[in-house]
Amino acid sequence: MKLTGIELRVIEMPLVSPFRTSFGVETTREAVLVRAVTDEAEGWGEGVAMSDPLYSSEYVEASVDVITRFLLPALARVDDLDASKVAPALEKFKGHRMSKAAVELAILDAELRAKGVPLSRELGAVRDRVDCGVSVGIMDSIPELLDAVGGYLDEGYVRIKLKIEPGWDVDPVRAVRERFGDDVLLQVDANTAYRRGDARHLARLDPFDLLLIEQPLDEEDLLGHAQLAEVMTTPICLDESIVSARAAADAIALGACSIVNIKPGRVGGYLEARKIHDVCAANDIPVWCGGMLETGIGRAANVALAALPGFTLPGDTSGSNRYYTSDITEPFVIENGTLPVPTGPGIGVVPDADALAAVTTRTEWITL
Numbered sequence: 096m097k098l099t100g101i102e103l104r105v106i107e108m109p110l111v112s113p114f115r116t117s118f119g120v121e122t123t124r125e126a127v128l129v130r131a132v133t134d135e136a137e138g139w140g141e142g143v144a145m146s147d148p149l150y151s152s153e154y155v156e157a158s159v160d161v162i163t164r165f166l167l168p169a170l171a172r173v174d175d176l177d178a179s180k181v182a183p184a185l186e187k188f189k190g191h192r193m194s195k196a197a198v199e200l201a202i203l204d205a206e207l208r209a210k211g212v213p214l215s216r217e218l219g220a221v222r223d224r225v226d227c228g229v230s231v232g233i234m235d236s237i238p239e240l241l242d243a244v245g246g247y248l249d250e251g252y253v254r255i256k257l258k259i260e261p262g263w264d265v266d267p268v269r270a271v272r273e274r275f276g277d278d279v280l281l282q283v284d285a286n287t288a289y290r291r292g293d294a295r296h297l298a299r300l301d302p303f304d305l306l307l308i309e310q311p312l313d314e315e316d317l318l319g320h321a322q323l324a325e326v327m328t329t330p331i332c333l334d335e336s337i338v339s340a341r342a343a344a345d346a347i348a349l350g351a352c353s354i355v356n357i358k359p360g361r362v363g364g365y366l367e368a369r370k371i372h373d374v375c376a377a378n379d380i381p382v383w384c385g386g387m388l389e390t391g392i393g394r395a396a397n398v399a400l401a402a403l404p405g406f407t408l409p410g411d412t413s414g415s416n417r418y419y420t421s422d423i424t425e426p427f428v429i430e431n432g433t434l435p436v437p438t439g440p441g442i443g444v445v446p447d448a449d450a451l452a453a454v455t456t457r458t459e460w461i462t463l
């Protein structure tokens with residue numbers, strides 16, 4: 096395949112409601128979209144970097160810059176390009192995994208469209224629908240939280256994840272358990288908001304029979320997570336810390352987690368994400384597919400990944416309407432708590448030109 100050009104788009108989409116985490120409040124989702132034009136087909140990728148470097152060091156403007164200035168020139172020099180050559184060609188550039196992932200996905204989508212192969216099949220999917228959970232932000236009050244959770248359960252979500260932070264943890268969890276019962280699959284996500292010294296406080300979550308606690312401590316604090324695992328009975332799941340298959344293997348060997356959240360953007364792409372799935376499967380570590388408030392582009396690819404056999408827990412693969420009043424692709428609609436795995440070639444969806452134009456704030460075309 097020959098890459099002839101790349102279109103980079105910055106989009107900005109209003110969220111249906113503010114999404115508050117321990118690191119900030121999001122009211123709109125700004126994101127970078129990549130359209131790869133090759134001599135055989137076109138492909139789309141979505142970058143998951145956010146506007147500000149609060150979840151990780153990456154952010155939208157940096158993503159546009161590194162893709163334009165470094166990643167694309169390096170790819171222009173690769174002969175016979177295919178998706179498997181992207182990560183090796185970009186390896187010398189440190190970090191910027193979300194940007195690498197966005198570019199790799201666009202090229203993978205183009206390659207698979209040219210071959211007529213769905214991404215799910217390419218990755219090794221074994222299901223045609225995936226179980227869906229929902230990530231519920233920090234709210235101003237417990238009644239507000241209970242209304243939100245009740246609404247999502249009514250929509251059919253099979254698992255609830257509560258965002259937590261110091262001052263919003265044990266009480267909201269208790270309130271959700273009291274209102275909705277012990278059968279609800281429930282987990283929490285701290286996005287690194289706690290310190291090692293909070294171990295005894297966090298252990299107060301243990302009686303609530305949570306599926307897991309996600310990333311309580313700093314992303315670099317693997318040892319702290321291993322120590323916390325000795326104090327808590329709630330299983331520890333890592334998100335921010337797992338930036339590669341090697342990081343996953345190390346975290347597992349250290350006892351820092353017993354469950355892994357796989358986000359392709361965080362780890363440099365879907366091919367590395369599959370490696371993490373394989374490492375975890377070999378170690379009997381369950382995985383689930385995380386989310387980054389993706390549009391239909393990234394969501395389509397996440398749903399394909401979540402259909403792999405090791406994804407035994409429901410993911411943050413919610414329906415489009417959980418985030419946006421109108422998506423840029425055909426919306427993903429929850430049915431019986433599940434989403435369908437796209438069946439078309441590549442990621443199986445394309446953005447609608449008018450919907451895309453309506454949310455685009457900037458377009459750059461780079462000829463290679």
Ligand code: OSB
Nearest residue numbers: 150230286385386387388389411
């Ligand atoms: O930590 O999983 C996270 C959203 C943005 C950044 C980080 C996270 C999240 C979510 C939402 O929890 C997941 C989703 O529904 O896309």
Ligand code: MG
Nearest residue numbers: 284309310334
């Ligand atoms: Mg998380």
